[in-house]
Amino acid sequence: MSIYKELKRECYEANMQLDALKLVVYTFGNVSAVDRDKGIFAIKPSGVPYEILKPEDIVILDYDANIVEGKLRPSSDTKTHAYLYQNWDNIGGISHTHAIYSVAWAQAQMDIPILGTTHADHLTEDIPCAQPMRDDLIEGNYEYNTGIQILDCFKEKNLSYEEVEMVLIGNHGPFTWGKNADKAVYNSKVLETIAEMAYRTKQINPDAPRLKDSLIKKHYERKHGKNAYYGQ
């Protein structure tokens, strides 16, 4: 029996959530979960439909994207996951979808502006959209470079990956992360919800203003600050 059985199950269940939450059609998405002690992560195999996916199909890899255990080919986005685990010590899971509203903002090549408290309940910044990759990087190690693209975006915009747990890759779609795979999927759903709210707000009123700083701070603090009073 695999020593990774528990991690595979966590990864499997998070992937099944993508489908249950209607964040994917067919196999347009993947979730991974990391084990920091063992230095490996688990990810969905490429192109396997959710109806037939089993926990034992999950592939185990190290942070250089070498396969450690598993008979199937891992997700085509595996190197992006690997790069993020290698560089961001405090994340436990990563989720990638092609959910409609998140993709629409990514294809529009625009940050999602913070327009209300639903957004501020989760982060205090506009959701960043990384600009499309340079041609020389695309022709190179594409998925690895997608990881670099994300880190460059966060550096350029001076964002913390521990506070902003989501990004849009221009022309592609969203990546989200969190303390574990379950939280990463949660952030995919939150992002899709915020993306739809911002979309509809701008349709009603193209001049709808950004949420003011005092409200951003208040809502974020009551959920995440040191005197937070949300949740149990």
Next chain:
Amino acid sequence: MSIYKELKRECYEANMQLDALKLVVYTFGNVSAVDRDKGIFAIKPSGVPYEILKPEDIVILDYDANIVEGKLRPSSDTKTHAYLYQNWDNIGGISHTHAIYSVAWAQAQMDIPILGTTHADHLTEDIPCAQPMRDDLIEGNYEYNTGIQILDCFKEKNLSYEEVEMVLIGNHGPFTWGKNADKAVYNSKVLETIAEMAYRTKQINPDAPRLKDSLIKKHYERKHGKNAYYGQ
């Protein structure tokens, strides 16, 4: 056995309706129910997922938001509920959601204009959007001040809470109420439906006019007037 058992069940079932009616994702909403004789109200605990919520988890508080019974922390919006119960004698339940179309109008900071008879079947006024709170109030007792914000909005616009059972908090989302918790949730669903209809109408025809007064009156009267002939 709790003497609040029945009230807890009413509150629990109304909260579960939010989920069944697709008015919330995750825990982005809360419903309360009041017992006027006992001078207390019941509300959802903060951040507890609907899948595991049980009637006995419901928290009981007085109108000053002191906990009377319950082991869990109450909803982070509890003080807003408390303030409304304290000031509006004739309401029996309150519902708060982050439903998409209601939030979109709130983020657009616009009243929802009365454009048709679906709206007039329920109220004769545009659905008011309270302007975002003043900074000094945000930094103070925020949720309590949200209650003040709602009452100020109704005073300023000269509205009756018994006729207009819903409000949008600018940049946040909707609060609705009614004679009991069930009716409050009903009003959340009605508001979301009206909000979507108004959204789509304005997309088709940005100049779509307000419903004329004679039709507003007719539709409201046939459902709520003294010679009403709607329902049993």
Next chain:
Amino acid sequence: MSIYKELKRECYEANMQLDALKLVVYTFGNVSAVDRDKGIFAIKPSGVPYEILKPEDIVILDYDANIVEGKLRPSSDTKTHAYLYQNWDNIGGISHTHAIYSVAWAQAQMDIPILGTTHADHLTEDIPCAQPMRDDLIEGNYEYNTGIQILDCFKEKNLSYEEVEMVLIGNHGPFTWGKNADKAVYNSKVLETIAEMAYRTKQINPDAPRLKDSLIKKHYERKHGKNAYYGQ
């Protein structure tokens, strides 16, 4: 046992279809079915939720809207149904909903232009939107006058109720009809689908042209002409 048992069941099942097809929320809709031999029609009682509606709750009335059998108050729109049955000999059922896209066009006070073959498969004309009622008629026998409003609209636009089985009441919503109650509900769903397609088409291309006459004729004829080859 009621001699109207079979008619009540037809009416009941058509009303339940409104709910199953997601054309209504709560009780915002009603369907009726006529028995031409007996000179009576069956309609949903007012304000009774679908979850508890039973076939024996259905109300039987004559064409002057006098109750013939039934303990419950009939739909508030009953006189509109009665007027249409009285004036249009060849219809067997009528359906009324507040479905979102149909209502949006009605609130926009615009005919739905014929933009494609899905529309032409069912009718060759734009879907008419009757202008809001004159104030003196609203203050009078409102629901009866809604019937007059529909007939006036068809006369003014020179339409045949046997070819155009649907209408939008300005600021209110759609009425549809057909050879029986089942077909009337079918037309409510078709109308809602066409209404959404036209909405989205105009969002993509505000100048999208009307379908050309040759295609309108071809699609209608292959389904409804004397050499029709659609269906069994």
Next chain:
Amino acid sequence: MSIYKELKRECYEANMQLDALKLVVYTFGNVSAVDRDKGIFAIKPSGVPYEILKPEDIVILDYDANIVEGKLRPSSDTKTHAYLYQNWDNIGGISHTHAIYSVAWAQAQMDIPILGTTHADHLTEDIPCAQPMRDDLIEGNYEYNTGIQILDCFKEKNLSYEEVEMVLIGNHGPFTWGKNADKAVYNSKVLETIAEMAYRTKQINPDAPRLKDSLIKKHYERKHGKNAYYGQ
């Protein structure tokens, strides 16, 4: 027992998928499957609801649209399918729907621009919209001419049917195909998803640019090129 039993089942199951994937309302769609060895294809009978459709109802025809086996009238679009099988040797299934977003672009008479990687994962070209048919062809053998219209569109735009497995018929709706009926339905769902993403992108940013060539090539190659690394 029919020698076409297996083909009928493949065709039946693909048609049922249209319904399960919410690509059709009522009977607004049809799927066919071909047997190249026998020189025949199987298609849905016209106007039969999915709830009562059975595998043995499927109709078998040759490439000239003559019925080989079956008691029911075949889909009214049968000659379009026949023409495509006759002219395109390497397709095994065809699917036709009236899915909302695909129809909206067809009614807008516009190609769907390639705006992101979800599109590029499946094809490298804008999704072509064939211009509405000439009047003399409409009055002639309409469905047969729809086949000609598709081939003319591909010739004019210099497209390969093996690379671009989908087309919009102006003012009508989408046809998709693939190596078998299942893949044809998959392409109908992919097209509808891409159509919605492009719709929403353009609503957010009407000037959203076409995906750059380097990204188009990269995403297509990693899934379909000779060194593809997507799937198992």
